[in-house]
Each structure stands twice: as C-alpha cells, then as structure tokens.
Amino acid sequence: MKSSATPRRQQGAALKTPRKAAAKPPADKPSQRGARSQQTRFSSRLRAWGRHHRSMAWDSFQRLVRYPLGNLLTMLAIAIALVLPAALWLTLDSARLLDAELDESATLTVYLELSTDDAQAQRIEEAVNAEQSVLETQLISAEQGMAEFQESLGLDNALAGLESNPLPISIVVHPSSIEPAAMQQLAATLEAFSGVDEVRLDLAWVERLRNLAELGRRVALALGALFGLGVLLVVGNTIRLSVESRRREIEVVMLIGATHAFVRRPFLYSGAWYGIGGGLLALGLLGVGNHWLSLPVAALAASYGASFSLPQLDVTGSTILLSCSTLLGWLGAWLAVTRHLSSIRPK
Amino acid sequence: MIAFEHVGKRYGGRFEALAHLNFRVARGEMVFLTGHSGAGKSSLLRLVMRLEKPSRGRVVVAGHDIAQLHASQVPFYRRQIGVVFQDHQLLFDRSIFHNVSLPLEIQGVEPREAARRVRAALDKVGLLHREKALPIELSGGEQQRVGIARAVVNKPALLLADEPTGNLDPQLSADIMALFEDFNRIGTTVMIASHDLALIARLRHRILRLSDGRLVADEGAA
Numbered sequence: 001m002k003s004s005a006t007p008r009r010q011q012g013a014a015l016k017t018p019r020k021a022a023a024k025p026p027a028d029k030p031s032q033r034g035a036r037s038q039q040t041r042f043s044s045r046l047r048a049w050g051r052h053h054r055s056m057a058w059d060s061f062q063r064l065v066r067y068p069l070g071n072l073l074t075m076l077a078i079a080i081a082l083v084l085p086a087a088l089w090l091t092l093d094s095a096r097l098l099d100a101e102l103d104e105s106a107t108l109t110v111y112l113e114l115s116t117d118d119a120q121a122q123r124i125e126e127a128v129n130a131e132q133s134v135l136e137t138q139l140i141s142a143e144q145g146m147a148e149f150q151e152s153l154g155l156d157n158a159l160a161g162l163e164s165n166p167l168p169i170s171i172v173v174h175p176s177s178i179e180p181a182a183m184q185q186l187a188a189t190l191e192a193f194s195g196v197d198e199v200r201l202d203l204a205w206v207e208r209l210r211n212l213a214e215l216g217r218r219v220a221l222a223l224g225a226l227f228g229l230g231v232l233l234v235v236g237n238t239i240r241l242s243v244e245s246r247r248r249e250i251e252v253v254m255l256i257g258a259t260h261a262f263v264r265r266p267f268l269y270s271g272a273w274y275g276i277g278g279g280l281l282a283l284g285l286l287g288v289g290n291h292w293l294s295l296p297v298a299a300l301a302a303s304y305g306a307s308f309s310l311p312q313l314d315v316t317g318s319t320i321l322l323s324c325s326t327l328l329g330w331l332g333a334w335l336a337v338t339r340h341l342s343s344i345r346p347k
Numbered sequence: 348m349i350a351f352e353h354v355g356k357r358y359g360g361r362f363e364a365l366a367h368l369n370f371r372v373a374r375g376e377m378v379f380l381t382g383h384s385g386a387g388k389s390s391l392l393r394l395v396m397r398l399e400k401p402s403r404g405r406v407v408v409a410g411h412d413i414a415q416l417h418a419s420q421v422p423f424y425r426r427q428i429g430v431v432f433q434d435h436q437l438l439f440d441r442s443i444f445h446n447v448s449l450p451l452e453i454q455g456v457e458p459r460e461a462a463r464r465v466r467a468a469l470d471k472v473g474l475l476h477r478e479k480a481l482p483i484e485l486s487g488g489e490q491q492r493v494g495i496a497r498a499v500v501n502k503p504a505l506l507l508a509d510e511p512t513g514n515l516d517p518q519l520s521a522d523i524m525a526l527f528e529d530f531n532r533i534g535t536t537v538m539i540a541s542h543d544l545a546l547i548a549r550l551r552h553r554i555l556r557l558s559d560g561r562l563v564a565d566e567g568a569a
Contacts, residue, residue: 248438
C-alpha cells in the first residue's frame with residue numbers, strides 16, 4: 001500500500017534507485033536542491049504538456065483537412081442541429097422586445113358612475129393615486145372620451161346627434177407592477193371604491209401573448225437540448241469511428257506508458273474542431289437565412305405600416321453559439337473516447 | 348529487480364497459466380525464459396508489464412508490488428520498462444524516427460533532446476540511415492531492431508523481450524541477441540522469452556525453464 005501512496009514522479013526515480021533514495025539522510029542542502037529541481041521538473045512537465053496540446057491541436061486539425069468532404073458533412077450535420085433552436089430563439093427574442101413594449105401600455109381603465117361630476121371624479125382620482133400599487137393616473141373627462149371614441153371609429157358626426165354624452169368619466173391607471181395577478185388585485189381594490197362603476201383590465205391578450213412566448217421559450221429550450229444531444233451523438237459517432245481506426249496505435253502507446261489523458265487528447269481536439277466548424281457553419285446558415293427572409297419580412301411589415309427587421313445574432317450571441325458548439329463537440333468526443341478506452345486493452 | 352513469490356495466474360477461473368512460481372532476478376542480470384509454447388512465458392511477461400495481475404502470490408518489480416499499483420500509476424510504471432514484442436508493434440503510418448521517439452513523446456521530453464536520444468538509439472541498432480523510412484519499407488530484422496530502439500530509447504532499467512527472434516534467420520537472431528547483451532553490459536536488466544534453445548544455450552546466461560506454468564529448471568544462475 002506504501003507504494004501507491006508515494007507521488008508518481010518520485011516513484012519513477014525510486015524505480016531506478018529505491019534503496020539509495022530511502023537511505024539518504026535529509027540534509028539541508030540536498031533537500032533545497034531537490035525542491036528546486038522538482039520545481040524545474042514541474043515547469044518542464046508543464047511545458048511538455050503545453051507542447052503536446054499544441055501538437056495534438058495541430059495534428060487533429062490536419063487530420064480534419066485531410067478528409068475535407070466527410071468532415072464537412074459531419075460539421076454540416078452539427079450546423080443544422082444548431083440552426084433550428086438558434087433560429088427559434090432569435091424569433092422569441094424579437095417577440096420579447098415586442099412584449100416589453102406591450103408592458104408599457106399595460107393599463108387599467110376605471111369607469112366612474114354616470115352621475116359622477118368633475119369634482120367627485122377628481123377626488124376619486126386622488127384616492128386611486130394614493131393606492132400603493134398605482135404609479136400614475138390620468139383623468140379622462142366624458143368629452144375627451146367622446147372625442148377619442150369618435151376618432152377611433154372614424155365617425156366624426158355620427159355621434160354628434162346624441163343629446164347627451166353617454167360616456168362616463170374614466171381614469172387610466174398605470175400600475176407599478178404589470179404582473180397579471182397584481183393587476184387583477186388592484187382592479188378588485190379599485191372596483192370597491194364608491195363612485196366606481198367598472199374597472200376594465202384588458203390583460204387577456206397580453207397574458208395570452210406571454211403564455212405563447214413562454215411556450216415558445218420552452219419549446220426552444222427543449223429543442224435546444226434535443227439537438228444538443230444530437231450534436232453529441234454526431235460527434236460521438238464520428239470520434240468512435242476514428243478511435244476504432246486508430247485502435248492499434250492506441251494499444252501501442254498504452255503499452256509503452258501513455259496515460260488515458262494522453263490518448264484522449266487528439267480525439268478531444270478533433271471533437272472541438274468539429275464543434276467549431278459546425279458552429280461557424282451554423283452562423284453562416286443563420287446569416288444566409290436571415291438575408292433570404294429579410295425582403296419578404298420587410299414587405300410584410302410595411303404592409304402593416306410597421307418597420308420590423310429580422311433579429312440577428314450579435315457578437316455575444318455568436319460567441320455563445322460558437323462556445324456551445326465547441327463544448328458540445330468536445331464533450332461528445334470525451335464521451336466516445338472514454339467509453340471506448342475502457343474496451344481497449346493492450347494485448 | 349524482479350521477484351515472483353508463490354505466483355499463480357488463472358484465466359477464466361479454470362485454466363491455470365502459471366502456478367507456484369518462485370524466483371528472483373537481480374538488478375543487471377540477463378535471463379532467458381524458455382519452454383514450449385503455452386508454457387506460460389508470455390503470461391509471465393504480461394504480469395511483469397502489469398498487463399495483468401496475479402491471481403495468487405506477489406509480483407514485485409523494482410520495489411513495486413504490481414497488484415498494488417493504482418490504475419493511474421500503471422502508465423508511469425510501464426515507462427520504466429522497455430518492451431520488445433515479437434510482432435514489433437510499430438505504427439505503420441509514421442516514420443522510423445517517430446516510432447522510436449514515441450516513448451519520449453509520451454513522457455514529454457523536449458523535442459531537441461528527444462531527437463538526440465532517438466538518433467543515439469537508432470545508431471545503436473544500426474538504422475540511423477533509415478530514420479525517415481516507413482516501417483513497411485524495412486525487412487523483418489530491421490523492423491525488430493526499430494522495436495528494440497524504441498524499447499531502449501528512454502533508457503529503461505528493465506528490458507523485456509517476447510520472442511524477439513521469432514521470425515528471423517539464425518544470423519539475424521544472433522545479431523539481435525548480441526544487441527541485448529550490449530544493453531545488459533551497460534547495466535540494464537534484461538529478460539527474454541525465447542524458444543530458440545540452440546541460440547540461448549550458446550549465450551551462457553541464466554535460463555528459467557517453464558513447463559505447464561511451473562518453473563521446472565533454473566540453470567546457470569550467476
């Protein structure tokens with residue numbers, strides 16, 4: 001058990017001169033020198049480690065370039081798996097912007113009883129304003145209401161024939177919280193005020209849109225997870241094949257003392273390269289798709305009198321997409337290699 | 348250097364490949380391992396290389412009880428042992444130079460130092476002029492010498508060889524054995540499994556004779 005407790009590096013030295021090392025008295029000078037040499041040994045090991053990383057990154061890149069078509073197809077598969085959830089996410093992102101605009105217009109309208117006069121209305125407005133969850137109020141007189149109504153109907157004189165104004169005085173309330181539950185509670189509170197006839201709260205469609213956005217977000221997440229799994233499988237399968245084709249090499253290097261990390265390294269880099277390539281292709285596909293759709297979308301928006309442009313991945317979004325795809329490629333390779341290393345035993 | 352204490356090895360619970368093995372090999376010794384095929388020579392070497400653990404008893408190599416080595420320590424243990432295989436185990440997609448430098452690459456030796464050592468090892472086996480060749484371009488004897496160069500390039504304290512002359516003609520076999528003797532002369536412990544009885548009898552080193560997994564003779568011990 002003793003041997004397994006000694007650090008590996010010392011074990012190597014101990015193998016050659018086990019007795020000498022054990023018998024050496026712990027003198028001051030040699031131990032200092034030992035510490036220093038261990039330090040240089042550590043830094044040289046670190047350099048060797050970095051060197052191997054660089055050479056494996058380059059080596060796996062060259063292997064990639066050697067079979068461009070097959071590897072491009074793998075990357076394309078990864079790209080397609082990434083484009084779908086990314087596009088959905090972008091669409092939702094623009095919906096979220098829309099949602100934010102709607103939030104600002106989320107208001108309650110308090111209709112007062114017809115018999116209320118202006119002075120009473122003012123008092124009620126003050127009372128409403130005193131409510132904690134009310135941000136701001138706006139009194140709309142019967143005349144103003146009529147004017148707005150006429151304007152929105154586009155019937156200038158149709159209502160002019162009415163003898164008296166049938167519209168009540170109303171108060172537009174901007175709540176401090178636009179949470180549906182909070183707004184509903186506020187509506188109930190205001191409804192209990194004397195002189196208040198009805199509180200209208202047109203939340204239903206805001207809520208519906210929100211639910212839709214939430215649904216979309218979940219679908220995007222689920223799709224993202226599924227397609228992420230797809231990327232893992234694509235990379236994993238490709239790496240599995242390349243592990244299989246280099247089986248002999250792996251057996252040989254393990255026979256002469258390669259660690260699992262050493263064996264794994266080139267494959268992890270291959271996986272990461274696949275991920276990077278797939279991510280770049282996905283960005284390209286998103287760009288092309290955006291370009292292709294932008295004209296009809298702009299025309300459609302213009303026909304509604306709106307200006308709307310398709311959302312594009314910004315630098316942050318692109319970075320996230322690339323890092324995700326690289327990470328997925330790396331992880332897929334790790335899973336494939338680790339699974340197969342356990343089955344490869346040197347003969 | 349190597350100590351086998353009451354070692355037994357069973358495969359699949361039934362077949363007894365090795366039984367009641369007791370012997371020691373001193374540092375700097377050169378030992379031949381003989382016996383008919385299936386006598387357990389390869390199993391014994393596999394134990395020393397820690398490709399397997401003994402079913403019974405203890406195998407101690409250079410102070411390490413190999414059964415106690417943790418899986419993560421095994422690679423570092425193997426780096427101390429040079430192994431020459433009957434089928435050389437060369438990588439056919441890389442040059443002779445790169446095949447020989449593989450152990451140094453694994454150990455992270457600085458490239459210039461590695462190149463120096465690789466050339467020294469190739470020079471020793473007389474193949475320096477072929478360093479850029481691929482293994483497939485070499486004859487069987489030359490491939491075996493590349494395998495030997497790879498086994499000694501990191502100056503292991505222990506050199507194992509499993510039928511290193513298995514497919515070679517007598518002259519080449521004698522050359523290969525002479526190479527092993529050279530390495531032994533500079534202090535490397537050498538253990539060679541071989542059934543070429545005529546050849547190893549001529550060389551006058553210690554011979555461990557195995558039969559049905561048992562040690563039946565230990566001749567010419569120093």
